[in-house]
Amino acid sequence: MENRRPWEKLRELIKTNDVAHVKAYLDGLKAEEIVISMSHIGHDNQLRLLTLLAPEDAAVVMEDIPEVQAVDLLEDLRARDAAAIIAEMSSDDQADLLTELEEEDARAIIEEMEPNEAENVRKLIRYDSNTAGGVMITEFLVFDEKNTVGAVVADLREKSEEYERYNVQYIYVTSENRFIGVLRMRDLLLSKLSTPLSQIVVKNAITLKENAPLEELISFFDTHDFYGAPVVNESGALVGVVLRKDVREAEAELANKELLETQGIVGGEELRTMPVFLRSKRRLSWLSVNILLNILAASIIAIYQETLSAVIALAVFLPVISDMSGCSGNQAVAVSLRELSLGVVKPFEVWRVWLQEVSVGLINGLVLGFLIGFAAWLWQGNVYLGLVVGGALGINTVVAVSIGGTLPLFLKKINVDPALASGPILTTVTDMLGFFLALTFAGLMLNYI
Amino acid sequence: MENRRPWEKLRELIKTNDVAHVKAYLDGLKAEEIVISMSHIGHDNQLRLLTLLAPEDAAVVMEDIPEVQAVDLLEDLRARDAAAIIAEMSSDDQADLLTELEEEDARAIIEEMEPNEAENVRKLIRYDSNTAGGVMITEFLVFDEKNTVGAVVADLREKSEEYERYNVQYIYVTSENRFIGVLRMRDLLLSKLSTPLSQIVVKNAITLKENAPLEELISFFDTHDFYGAPVVNESGALVGVVLRKDVREAEAELANKELLETQGIVGGEELRTMPVFLRSKRRLSWLSVNILLNILAASIIAIYQETLSAVIALAVFLPVISDMSGCSGNQAVAVSLRELSLGVVKPFEVWRVWLQEVSVGLINGLVLGFLIGFAAWLWQGNVYLGLVVGGALGINTVVAVSIGGTLPLFLKKINVDPALASGPILTTVTDMLGFFLALTFAGLMLNYI
Numbered sequence: 001m002e003n004r005r006p007w008e009k010l011r012e013l014i015k016t017n018d019v020a021h022v023k024a025y026l027d028g029l030k031a032e033e034i035v036i037s038m039s040h041i042g043h044d045n046q047l048r049l050l051t052l053l054a055p056e057d058a059a060v061v062m063e064d065i066p067e068v069q070a071v072d073l074l075e076d077l078r079a080r081d082a083a084a085i086i087a088e089m090s091s092d093d094q095a096d097l098l099t100e101l102e103e104e105d106a107r108a109i110i111e112e113m114e115p116n117e118a119e120n121v122r123k124l125i126r127y128d129s130n131t132a133g134g135v136m137i138t139e140f141l142v143f144d145e146k147n148t149v150g151a152v153v154a155d156l157r158e159k160s161e162e163y164e165r166y167n168v169q170y171i172y173v174t175s176e177n178r179f180i181g182v183l184r185m186r187d188l189l190l191s192k193l194s195t196p197l198s199q200i201v202v203k204n205a206i207t208l209k210e211n212a213p214l215e216e217l218i219s220f221f222d223t224h225d226f227y228g229a230p231v232v233n234e235s236g237a238l239v240g241v242v243l244r245k246d247v248r249e250a251e252a253e254l255a256n257k258e259l260l261e262t263q264g265i266v267g268g269e270e271l272r273t274m275p276v277f278l279r280s281k282r283r284l285s286w287l288s289v290n291i292l293l294n295i296l297a298a299s300i301i302a303i304y305q306e307t308l309s310a311v312i313a314l315a316v317f318l319p320v321i322s323d324m325s326g327c328s329g330n331q332a333v334a335v336s337l338r339e340l341s342l343g344v345v346k347p348f349e350v351w352r353v354w355l356q357e358v359s360v361g362l363i364n365g366l367v368l369g370f371l372i373g374f375a376a377w378l379w380q381g382n383v384y385l386g387l388v389v390g391g392a393l394g395i396n397t398v399v400a401v402s403i404g405g406t407l408p409l410f411l412k413k414i415n416v417d418p419a420l421a422s423g424p425i426l427t428t429v430t431d432m433l434g435f436f437l438a439l440t441f442a443g444l445m446l447n448y449i
Numbered sequence: 450m451e452n453r454r455p456w457e458k459l460r461e462l463i464k465t466n467d468v469a470h471v472k473a474y475l476d477g478l479k480a481e482e483i484v485i486s487m488s489h490i491g492h493d494n495q496l497r498l499l500t501l502l503a504p505e506d507a508a509v510v511m512e513d514i515p516e517v518q519a520v521d522l523l524e525d526l527r528a529r530d531a532a533a534i535i536a537e538m539s540s541d542d543q544a545d546l547l548t549e550l551e552e553e554d555a556r557a558i559i560e561e562m563e564p565n566e567a568e569n570v571r572k573l574i575r576y577d578s579n580t581a582g583g584v585m586i587t588e589f590l591v592f593d594e595k596n597t598v599g600a601v602v603a604d605l606r607e608k609s610e611e612y613e614r615y616n617v618q619y620i621y622v623t624s625e626n627r628f629i630g631v632l633r634m635r636d637l638l639l640s641k642l643s644t645p646l647s648q649i650v651v652k653n654a655i656t657l658k659e660n661a662p663l664e665e666l667i668s669f670f671d672t673h674d675f676y677g678a679p680v681v682n683e684s685g686a687l688v689g690v691v692l693r694k695d696v697r698e699a700e701a702e703l704a705n706k707e708l709l710e711t712q713g714i715v716g717g718e719e720l721r722t723m724p725v726f727l728r729s730k731r732r733l734s735w736l737s738v739n740i741l742l743n744i745l746a747a748s749i750i751a752i753y754q755e756t757l758s759a760v761i762a763l764a765v766f767l768p769v770i771s772d773m774s775g776c777s778g779n780q781a782v783a784v785s786l787r788e789l790s791l792g793v794v795k796p797f798e799v800w801r802v803w804l805q806e807v808s809v810g811l812i813n814g815l816v817l818g819f820l821i822g823f824a825a826w827l828w829q830g831n832v833y834l835g836l837v838v839g840g841a842l843g844i845n846t847v848v849a850v851s852i853g854g855t856l857p858l859f860l861k862k863i864n865v866d867p868a869l870a871s872g873p874i875l876t877t878v879t880d881m882l883g884f885f886l887a888l889t890f891a892g893l894m895l896n897y898i
Contacts, residue, residue, distance in 0.1 A: 063671065185635065190609070220480065222480050245697055248697030251697075256704045259787075260787065272794075272806065276809055308761060315757055316748075323876065327735075327739050331735075335720075338708070338718065338719075356725075363726070368737075
């Protein structure tokens with residue numbers, strides 16, 4: 001029970017409305033303790049806590065908890081309170097949260113923000129969140145090339161407070177607002193104060209375009225060992241900085257999204273602290289499609305009822321054939337999803353992928369077909385029954401991996417989310433074919449079984 | 450066809466053995482073009498390319514391509530060549546690759562490395578790769594507190610070449626080899642050259658323990674806006690630095706591993722460029738367990754064959770019940786896996802999770818049960834058949850989400866990988882129960898159907 005304490009203590013403290021104590025207690029907690037405590041004190045206490053704390057402290061809590069939880073809370077806070085908290089976050093976190101909000105909620109909050117910050121955020125949320133513009137931060141150090149090292153150092157000293165919040169690794173240099181290059185802290189250290197930046201700026205540094213897609217950012221930071229890269233617009237002006245850590249974060253989010261979607265959780269993250277009806281509605285939206293597809297597939301069995309009642313033993317193996325074909329197919333889907341996100345295959349390579357996949361399908365089809373066929377033979381002492389179910393599963397396995405391997409590429413090419421759609425389509429087709437094969441084979445051998 | 454070119458061109462260039470041209474061509478390619486080209490030129494060309502290039506250039510290629518591919522290549526390179534390439538990588542990448550290698554391959558390569566580098570790597574590969582020690586790098590700047598700012602600046606200027614490779618953001622300060630604090634580049638800038646580090650060092654900076662688990666690192670960087678954090682051993686000596694980007698990378702790898710495992714790809718990444726037999730063997734290891742579980746589940750149907758042959762229409766719905774229960778259960782599994790990795794639930798909270806999950810199960814069970822029951826009724830014009838299949842799926846859905854929601858927590862508690870084991874266990878249990886319910890209900894209503 002030791003490990004229950006934190007949130008119970010937090011609940012009590014919130015009741016007391018004693019800000020100082022609450023803050024002191026939170027400061028003492030590890031991030032993971034804050035995360036689990038927040039998800040245990042309930043929605044109302046969460047809101048009370050956030051309004052109780054000073055905005056900058058509330059912002060820290062918001063950055064700790066899962067994004068979906070933070071969004072949920074922002075929607076129920078008064079716009080003014082929400083704006084005050086968001087104002088304390090870095091620009092990329094601001095944009096992330098506001099894009100997740102209901103449009104009118106977001107607008108209400110932005111209107112409560114300082115004009116210039118609001119303006120900045122409005123720009124950011126226009127970007128697709130999986131592009132350089134969507135991932136970049138807009139807090140960075142920029143100086144015109146005419147400045148001297150001395151002037152820069154003086155500015156750094158003066159504004160050091162404000163710059164604390166920045167992830168200062170590079171200083172960016174512009175000339176008439178056009179980006180011309182970078183300057184590393186180290187270079188500043190090693191130059192005379194009188195040196196103009198134009199002399200020590202590292203020219204034609206690599207820049208990213210506003211609309212560069214996530215895949216490009218990922219491979220960019222794979223090749224280049226930078227902490228961040230400058231983002232420029234068409235006119236060559238510096239609009240932001242993409243940090244490596246934020247790209248990694250976006251990458252992890254993408255992988256998690258795919259994990260959820262392949263398992264049938266659609267519409268983004270689901271936490272069990274969300275309202276029951278919302279959760280069940282979102283899950284049903286996917287399940288109800290699946291049940292229709294399932295009934296469609298099962299209709300094949302209905303057509304062959306005579307055969308089935310003649311060979312009732314077959315009914316035992318139909319679910320096995322359906323399930324195993326799904327398993328084999330989903331393995332191929334998973335590999336294709338990975339190869340796509342690793343960039344080792346491109347959507348147009350359907351044929352090449354099929355060739356590489358079908359060989360595995362043939363081997364596994366043989367093995368699985370033999371296993372189930374042997375089981376059927378042993379059980380009923382009828383080798384023909386074994387041939388029927390074994391043959392059906394064997395052939396169906398080859399088809400399943402063929403579809404599973406190539407379908408994600410095809411879906412990607414036509415811009416349908418492969419993680420979401422591959423599974424249901426795959427299992428429907430393989431179920432229908434599996435039932436069809438088993439029952440026609442049985443029909444042909446009716447006299448021997 | 451445009452997008453086929455890069456690897457065909459690369460293949461030709463490799464044939465010519467013209468290093469200069471190959472390098473020039475690679476330098477012109479984007480990271481993603483290198484990745485896809487490598488996976489298209491075939492294993493032998495890959496090896497020829499790596500031996501052709503200078504070690505430092507080969508290292509760049511190795512860092513671009515997926516880790517599993519790099520490991521595969523290292524195993525087939527001559528140990529000396531492999532060692533030369535690895536020597537050009539950062540310590541964390543070295544450790545990552547060497548830990549993935551067959552033990553004797555790794556040993557052979559390490560023996561070819563410089564004694565001090567070999568020594569360093571030997572230390573690193575002893576750490577679990579999902580701990581601070583496994584993620585940290587060992588290239589960092591450290592000075593004794595007795596040094597002056599001037600001495601440090603001089604050292605930076607002198608060794609600037611070597612430090613290029615480091616991700617210098619902080620300078621670490623020790624006293625008699627014990628870590629005492631950090632120094633930011635910025636602080637150096639703003640102090641007199643005569644100042645001893647002891648005066649400007651930020652004392653009691655937060656440190657990480659060597660064996661801190663990945664979850665702790667993730668939440669550490671969620672709370673703290675640092676680029677990296679120092680890692681100390683029991684005796685307080687500085688042994689390495691964990692960089693935020695490397696933690697994010699480990700996080701993404703973990704998510705991808707779970708994605709693959711839930712889909713039945715075990716034993717790590719699979720790329721279709723791997724040998725066919727290895728791939729089919731690894732997939733079969735999981736499939737063969739599943740087929741046994743499936744046959745076990747199907748045996749329930751075998752027991753009730755009389756009932757089934759009396760109500761042959763039921764055979765149509767058994768696969769639907771089995772598949773839909775699996776779908777509902779897997780949704781719950783996915784949510785639990787996410788909540789575990791987000792740290793919003795702990796393995797001991799089985800009861801709490803069940804309460805939150807069962808409510809969704811009841812709603813969805815009602816809806817799905819009604820849908821399929823209604824379909825059965827319409828099709829056979831027999832309301833009792835509808836009650837049988839609808840009741841069976843409804844009840845089974847509640848059980849499926851109950852198991853799906855809680856099983857991952859239980860498996861985690863007993864240290865079984867939940868992403869891997871949850872699915873098969875879940876579907877077996879729900880299949881058996883689903884078949885049992887449908888067939889017993891049918892048995893009870895035999896006179897009405």
